Amino acid sequence: METQTIIQKFILDELAKGRKKTIDVDDDLLGEGIIDSLGILQLVAFIEEKFNYTVPDEDVVIENFMSVSALSHYLDQKLASKG
Amino acid sequence: MTRKLLFLNGIAIIFAVYHHSIYWAVTAINYWGDRFISSATPELLSIPNAFSLFLRITDQIAGSAVPAFLFVSGFLYSFSLDRQTIRQSYRLIQKRILYLLFPYIIWSTVTVVFRAIEGRSYTVVELIRVYLLGEADAPFYYVPLIIQMIILSPFLFKAVKKYPVVILSIAFVIQALSSIPWYFKILEITPLQSLNFLSVFKSSYLFSHLVWFLIGIVFFIYRQKIIAFLKKYLWGFLFLIAFTFFIGQLEIQQLMNASGNNWINSQASIVTRFFYSFLILAFAVFWENNASVSRIEFIGARSYGIYLSHILTIEICARLMYHILPFILGQTVIFLGILVFLGVGTPLLIMYVSRITPLKTVYSYLWG
Numbered sequence: 001m002e003t004q005t006i007i008q009k010f011i012l013d014e015l016a017k018g019r020k021k022t023i024d025v026d027d028d029l030l031g032e033g034i035i036d037s038l039g040i041l042q043l044v045a046f047i048e049e050k051f052n053y054t055v056p057d058e059d060v061v062i063e064n065f066m067s068v069s070a071l072s073h074y075l076d077q078k079l080a081s082k083g
Numbered sequence: 084m085t086r087k088l089l090f091l092n093g094i095a096i097i098f099a100v101y102h103h104s105i106y107w108a109v110t111a112i113n114y115w116g117d118r119f120i121s122s123a124t125p126e127l128l129s130i131p132n133a134f135s136l137f138l139r140i141t142d143q144i145a146g147s148a149v150p151a152f153l154f155v156s157g158f159l160y161s162f163s164l165d166r167q168t169i170r171q172s173y174r175l176i177q178k179r180i181l182y183l184l185f186p187y188i189i190w191s192t193v194t195v196v197f198r199a200i201e202g203r204s205y206t207v208v209e210l211i212r213v214y215l216l217g218e219a220d221a222p223f224y225y226v227p228l229i230i231q232m233i234i235l236s237p238f239l240f241k242a243v244k245k246y247p248v249v250i251l252s253i254a255f256v257i258q259a260l261s262s263i264p265w266y267f268k269i270l271e272i273t274p275l276q277s278l279n280f281l282s283v284f285k286s287s288y289l290f291s292h293l294v295w296f297l298i299g300i301v302f303f304i305y306r307q308k309i310i311a312f313l314k315k316y317l318w319g320f321l322f323l324i325a326f327t328f329f330i331g332q333l334e335i336q337q338l339m340n341a342s343g344n345n346w347i348n349s350q351a352s353i354v355t356r357f358f359y360s361f362l363i364l365a366f367a368v369f370w371e372n373n374a375s376v377s378r379i380e381f382i383g384a385r386s387y388g389i390y391l392s393h394i395l396t397i398e399i400c401a402r403l404m405y406h407i408l409p410f411i412l413g414q415t416v417i418f419l420g421i422l423v424f425l426g427v428g429t430p431l432l433i434m435y436v437s438r439i440t441p442l443k444t445v446y447s448y449l450w451g
Contacts, residue, residue: 017438018446019182030163031171033178036451037159041089042384048086049377057084057306062165 003051003079004072010046011068015039025069030062040065053078084306084367088155090376091366093383095155097427099148100393103222104422105138107401109346111412115405121413129345131336138415139349143331143358146350149225150295150359152386154367156229157299160236165303172237180230183387185448187226190391191219197395220394228288232296243300251301254294258356260284261291265351269342291351298360302367313368324365327358382427388434388450393426400425 004025012023015035020027029035035043043065044055053075064074112123128135164172191213195205205213217223232239243250261284267274274281284290302309313320331354338347349355382389400422404411411418437446 030175036179037163044086045089045380060085
């Protein structure tokens with residue numbers, strides 16, 4: 001499964017429960033209330049577990065967590081450079 | 084760093100459940116003694132011994148739960164509000180408040196209905212206070228408090244970014260002032276007329292708790308500098324933590340001796356409040372997550388739902404034990420262990436059921 005699908009599924013199954021039935025990859029996750037600030041922490045924990053990649057503090061910025069596409073783009077770049 | 088805040092939230096909710104369970108342990112010792120034979124007596128609580136010290140020390144540490152929640156919230160709201168205009172910030176905040184309010188209203192109502200079944204009646208004014216001030220049960224104050232802080236957060240964030248030292252200093256002074264009426268009350272002192280202005284701080288949770296939310300914001304903005312500073316002065320910082328901890332314990336003993344109370348909740352003490360600030364900062368800077376944290380993180384992610392629903396859970400468990408297993412009431416440590424386990428476990432179980440039944444469509448309105 002590609003990064004985008006994995007992240008989208010996690011958000012839909014775990015974080016957006018009862019908030020939204022479907023999410024678009026470009027939906028504003030925080031702005032539309034799909035996830036809350038605690039959800040960001042859960043996303044960071046999920047990424048670290050699932051992709052075995054530790055998100056550096058300086059990368060935990062709203063731009064990288066704005067939407068599913070922004071997050072998967074960030075993650076694809078980091079995973080590619082990690083090799 | 085970021086991920087350990089989820090762990091901190093998990094530890095904090097376990098601490099909160101423990102802190103509220105101690106109320107029932109002390110109630111059992113003070114008032115339910117006829118139901119069991121044990122060495123746990125009211126006299127034993129008031130003099131320093133292994134048992135009373137265990138309860139007091141663990142209660143003092145567990146009292147850091149709400150400060151820790153506020154620290155995490157301050158940090159996370161800063162993340163959300165960073166580089167946003169005030170208008171954009173309030174757009175983000177609206178949704179968040181909604182998902183805080185719905186579960187709060189539901190669980191406040193559940194609590195009010197439970198109390199009504201027990202025989203309590205409410206006046207209209209009392210009901211307004213229940214929903215407006217969080218008076219369904221003592222710990223509910225947290226929700227109106229955090230909502231006030233969230234509403235203020237866009238302005239607080241900008242102010243802290245510009246004047247971190249000034250804003251934090253003012254918040255610490257206000258917090259210290261808000262503790263003073265607590266000392267008057269415990270020692271039954273009528274304050275001088277010139278100190279009447281302190282009554283402004285008396286019942287404001289915002290004044291007494293704002294500092295921890297601000298520390299979260301400051302830590303988000305200046306974390307590299309703070310971490311470097313605290314690592315440089317590690318021993319001095321550890322000494323401060325130990326010092327405020329021990330002085331806090333001595334202070335509680337002195338207050339108990341002077342007032343004749345056999346149990347005092349140490350959360351409002353000035354010294355203990357400083358201890359909480361240092362303890363949380365120490366955690367944020369020095370704690371290293373290891374492989375075994377995921378269960379605590381799981382609990383941390385569900386902390387709001389547990390917080391709202393554990394009060395009734397532990398009360399029902401304590402009352403059931405009074406009727407069915409009274410001998411456990413005198414085994415304080417076991418009694419506390421059961422209350423904490425059920426106080427965390429039962430809400431988690433109900434949340435799980437909510438997720439796999441048609442209730443899943445309103446999951447966020449029930450649990451946040």
